[in-house]
Amino acid sequence: xxxxxxxxxxxxxxxxxxxxxxxxxxxxxxxxxxxxxxxxxxxxxxxxxxxxxxxxxxxxxxxxxxxxxxxxxxxxxxxxxxxxxxxxxxxxxxxxxxxxxxxxxxxxxxxxxxxxxxxxxxxxxxxxxxxxxxxxxxxxxxxxxxxxxxxxxxxxxxxxxxxxxxxxxxxxxxxxxxxxxxxxxxxxxxxxxxxxxxxxxxxxxxxxxxxxxxxxxxxxxxxxxxxxxxxxxxxxxxxxxxxxxxxxxxxx
Amino acid sequence: xxxxxxxxxxxxxxxxxxxxxxxxxxxxxxxxxxxxxxxxxxxxxxxxxxxxxxxxxxxxxxxxxxxxxxxxxxxxxxxxxxxxxxxxxxxxxxxxxxxxxxxxxxxxxxxxxxxxxxxxxxxxxxxxxxxxxxxxxxxxxxxxxxxxxxxxxxxxxxxxxxxxxxxxxxxxxxxxxxxxxxxxxxxxxxxxxxxxxxxxxxxxxxxxxxxxxxxxxxxxxxxxxxxxxxxxxxxxxxxxxxxxxxxxxxxxxxxxxxxxxxxxxxxxxxxxxxxxxxxxxxxx
Numbered sequence: 001x002x003x004x005x006x007x008x009x010x011x012x013x014x015x016x017x018x019x020x021x022x023x024x025x026x027x028x029x030x031x032x033x034x035x036x037x038x039x040x041x042x043x044x045x046x047x048x049x050x051x052x053x054x055x056x057x058x059x060x061x062x063x064x065x066x067x068x069x070x071x072x073x074x075x076x077x078x079x080x081x082x083x084x085x086x087x088x089x090x091x092x093x094x095x096x097x098x099x100x101x102x103x104x105x106x107x108x109x110x111x112x113x114x115x116x117x118x119x120x121x122x123x124x125x126x127x128x129x130x131x132x133x134x135x136x137x138x139x140x141x142x143x144x145x146x147x148x149x150x151x152x153x154x155x156x157x158x159x160x161x162x163x164x165x166x167x168x169x170x171x172x173x174x175x176x177x178x179x180x181x182x183x184x185x186x187x188x189x190x191x192x193x194x195x196x197x198x199x200x201x202x203x204x205x206x207x208x209x210x211x212x213x214x215x216x217x218x219x220x221x222x223x224x225x226x227x228x229x230x231x232x233x234x235x236x237x238x239x240x241x242x243x244x245x246x247x248x249x250x251x252x
Numbered sequence: 253x254x255x256x257x258x259x260x261x262x263x264x265x266x267x268x269x270x271x272x273x274x275x276x277x278x279x280x281x282x283x284x285x286x287x288x289x290x291x292x293x294x295x296x297x298x299x300x301x302x303x304x305x306x307x308x309x310x311x312x313x314x315x316x317x318x319x320x321x322x323x324x325x326x327x328x329x330x331x332x333x334x335x336x337x338x339x340x341x342x343x344x345x346x347x348x349x350x351x352x353x354x355x356x357x358x359x360x361x362x363x364x365x366x367x368x369x370x371x372x373x374x375x376x377x378x379x380x381x382x383x384x385x386x387x388x389x390x391x392x393x394x395x396x397x398x399x400x401x402x403x404x405x406x407x408x409x410x411x412x413x414x415x416x417x418x419x420x421x422x423x424x425x426x427x428x429x430x431x432x433x434x435x436x437x438x439x440x441x442x443x444x445x446x447x448x449x450x451x452x453x454x455x456x457x458x459x460x461x462x463x464x465x466x467x468x469x470x471x472x473x474x475x476x477x478x479x480x481x482x483x484x485x486x487x488x489x490x491x492x493x494x495x496x497x498x499x500x501x502x503x504x505x506x507x508x509x510x511x512x513x514x515x516x517x518x519x520x521x522x523x524x525x526x527x528x529x530x531x532x533x534x535x536x
Contacts, residue, residue, distance in 0.1 A: 097431075099301075120419070121484045148482055
């Protein structure tokens, strides 16, 4: 196995840490093996970024963790109390939405369908609106409450989705970063937000990322994925590894 | 009883057909339209959200086949067998779509044509003439009976309850299926239930609105509302208003122009659609 160090990690809830464990995960779709022997341990309070070339199976890995695609191997989550359970509370930030840009769906509508039972076509109670505002404020998106989803910029939409993923506070936060469409300022802001979240909440963050510079500065751990885990460790360790040079030859 | 009350109310209107004791069929049709229009307006919002216009069109074709089969089997009410057939048809399309990787366009196109072909084949088998089925193609709202108005009222109540309970989840699934599923929403059953609701609506009202135009009555009010709405609440309010207005205006206009009510109603929604499209252009 090529991953480094992950098997020796303390992952039994000691020291008040929770942890997500992925063991021997594999995904086959039809005759194509997309992922094999993926082993990862992600601790709470840690920001793990997954990098890799196109078609490396990064999004598939997130979908396997979400239970969207069938996989072999084992997924488990250990709470800080030491109690293991099958499925953690997952917050998910998708790469994009299925919705067309003319849709008359406001940010408040999205929050309410996600977090409230009162039918949004009929009535959204004051308190739901209040909660939506508070929730969005956490991701510096409070001013977007009344905007239509289709009218948001890439960065704004990503912050709205992040705010939503944090309500209720998940145990595992999964983010699938859009390949493009977010300006440099937006990206910087988003990574800063993630750093704050990691400090302020007891959760683990797994993010599929496309921006190696930002990831190198903000992530605690990098995982280089290409069908399986080729390298994992601190950003420095991974970016200087032989595997990284091979995979990203000519990119940097 | 309720109908008596309704006739008394309509008698107050300043139209020649509204005079006491005259033209009950027109008064029945007016009540039917007032109850049908909100159903179309409400369900249409989600048809457009989910980009299902082509799908709902296919459901109409399935419903037509159902009516033919019902007529052949010699049921007293071909309508009920048609309802069952179109529900099965809609679930069939959903399942095939769910299980294969084919684009929904292709699947719907395939199912839709098969349904129409089978319907015409069965209807004309043994050298029978097709013309007896023309009323389903063009529709006649004036033929609606008080007991059928009762069915429409029940449908309206059911759709509103369905919308109160399931709308949030349906909308969520239409915004992002993966995100909705990650929050524990069982999207497949929800979608199937919604398709079945459309199937029932289209089947039941086909003989009043007409198969050829019924899908437009479902899609156009929502499409028009979409041009100017900024939230789901506005979207619904505007879609239902447009649907009600064009339903009533279309019915009354058809009395004077002596045209089929269904087509007249749809033409009025079409005018509103282009007006809102223009308004959107002005604002942009």
